[in-house]
Amino acid sequence: MPKTQAQNEILNYIKQHKAIPIDEFMRIAVKHYYANNEPFGEQGDFITSPEISQMFGEMIGIWCIQTWRKLKLEKFSLVEIGGGKGLLMKDLLRATKHDKVFNDNLDKIYMVETSERLKQIQQQEVNDERGCWVDHIDQVPEGNLLVIANEFFDALPIKQYKKIGESWKEIVVVDKDDKLSFALDNHVVDIHDKDILETSLESLEYAKCIAKKLVHGAMLIIDYGYLKKPNASTLQAVKNHKFHDVLKDIGNADITAHVDFAALIEVFNELGFENHITTQGDFLLDQGIGIRAKKLIENVAKEKVIMNQLNRLVHPEQMGELFKVLEVAKENK
Numbered sequence: 001m002p003k004t005q006a007q008n009e010i011l012n013y014i015k016q017h018k019a020i021p022i023d024e025f026m027r028i029a030v031k032h033y034y035a036n037n038e039p040f041g042e043q044g045d046f047i048t049s050p051e052i053s054q055m056f057g058e059m060i061g062i063w064c065i066q067t068w069r070k071l072k073l074e075k076f077s078l079v080e081i082g083g084g085k086g087l088l089m090k091d092l093l094r095a096t097k098h099d100k101v102f103n104d105n106l107d108k109i110y111m112v113e114t115s116e117r118l119k120q121i122q123q124q125e126v127n128d129e130r131g132c133w134v135d136h137i138d139q140v141p142e143g144n145l146l147v148i149a150n151e152f153f154d155a156l157p158i159k160q161y162k163k164i165g166e167s168w169k170e171i172v173v174v175d176k177d178d179k180l181s182f183a184l185d186n187h188v189v190d191i192h193d194k195d196i197l198e199t200s201l202e203s204l205e206y207a208k209c210i211a212k213k214l215v216h217g218a219m220l221i222i223d224y225g226y227l228k229k230p231n232a233s234t235l236q237a238v239k240n241h242k243f244h245d246v247l248k249d250i251g252n253a254d255i256t257a258h259v260d261f262a263a264l265i266e267v268f269n270e271l272g273f274e275n276h277i278t279t280q281g282d283f284l285l286d287q288g289i290g291i292r293a294k295k296l297i298e299n300v301a302k303e304k305v306i307m308n309q310l311n312r313l314v315h316p317e318q319m320g321e322l323f324k325v326l327e328v329a330k331e332n333k
C-alpha cells in the first residue's frame with residue numbers, strides 16, 4: 001500500500017526523534033484528514049448532529065437568543081469553532097432571522113476553521129455578509145461573544161501515559177521493522193491495557209484562549225466525553241462509519257479522543273466563568289426539540305424521517321447520553 005502524506009510526515013518525525021508522541025501524531029493525522037477528505041455524511045466517514053437534522057442548529061439558535069437576552073449582551077459577535085460544512089451555522093441563522101433586535105445587534109460571524117477546503121464550503125453554506133473566516137480563535141477580537149463548538153475539542157491532540165510500576169511513561173509511536181507500533185521508550189505496549197492516562201494540553205490551552213476573548217458572553221461545548229477519567233485509551237479512528245486501526249491509512253481516517261469535560265470546567269472556573277453541564281438529550285429536550293419536531297411533522301409530514309432524526313439526537317442509546325453539553329458564561333461585572 002503506498003504511504004500517505006501524513007504517514008511520510010510521521011516517518012520523518014520518527015527518523016529525527018526516534019519516536020513520535022501521540023499528540024504530534026494526532027496533529028499531523030487530523031490536519032491531513034480535514035484538508036483532503038470528505039468526512040461528513042452517508043458517503044463520508046461519520047455523521048454529526050447538524051448533518052442528522054436541521055433541528056440541531058435550530059435549538060442552538062434558540063439558546064443563542066435566550067442567552068443573549070439573559071446576559072444583556074447588546075452588540076455581539078457569534079463564533080463557531082470547527083464548523084465542518086457550515087450546516088449548524090446556516091440552521092442557526094435561519095432559526096434566529098425572525099428576531100430583528102437580536103439580528104440588528106449581531107455584528108460579525110466568526111468561523112474559526114483550519115481546513116481551506118471546509119472554509120470554502122462554509123462560505124457557501126453560511127452565505128452572510130457578516131461572516132469572517134479565521135484560522136484560530138486568537139484572530140477573533142475580545143468582546144461580547146456567543147461561541148459554539150460542536151465536535152471540535154475531540155479533534156484536538158492528546159498525550160497518553162501508561163503506568164509502569166509506580167511511574168507513568170509517555171506512550172509514543174515507533175517504526176519497528178517498517179511497521180508503526182505503540183511503544184513506551186523502547187518497549188512495545190498494548191495501548192488497550194488498563195492504567196492509561198490521557199490529557200489534552202492543547203484543549204486546555206485552546207479553552208484559555210477562548211476564555212480570554214469572552215469578555216462578556218457564553219459558550220456551548222458539545223462533544224462526546226467524560227467527567228471522570230476512564231483509565232483507558234479513548235483514542236479512536238473511524239472510516240466509512242466503522243472503527244479503524246489508528247496506525248493504518250493515516251490521514252484518511254478521522255482520529256479523535258473523548259473530551260475531558262472536568263478539565264475544561266476547571267479552566268473556565270478558574271477564569272471566573274459559571275458553568276453548567278448536561279447531556280445532549282436533556283439539552284435539546286429543554287430547548288424544545290420535541291415541539292419543533294411536531295411542528296415539522298405538521299408542515300412537511302415526513303413523520304418517520306423526523307422522528308428518526310429526533311431519536312438519533314436525543315435517545316440515551318444514540319447521541320443523547322454520550323454527548324455532553326457544557327455551557328460556560330461570564331457576566332460583565
Ligand code: SAH
Pocket residue numbers: 030034040048049050051081082083084085088112113114115118135136149150151152155156
Ligand atoms: N462542527 C462540525 C464539524 C465537526 S468535525 C459538525 O458538527 O458537523 C471537526 C471540525 O473542526 C472540522 O471542521 C475541522 O476542520 C475543524 N478543526 C480541526 N482541528 C481544528 C483546529 N485546530 N482549529 C480549527 N478547526 C479545526
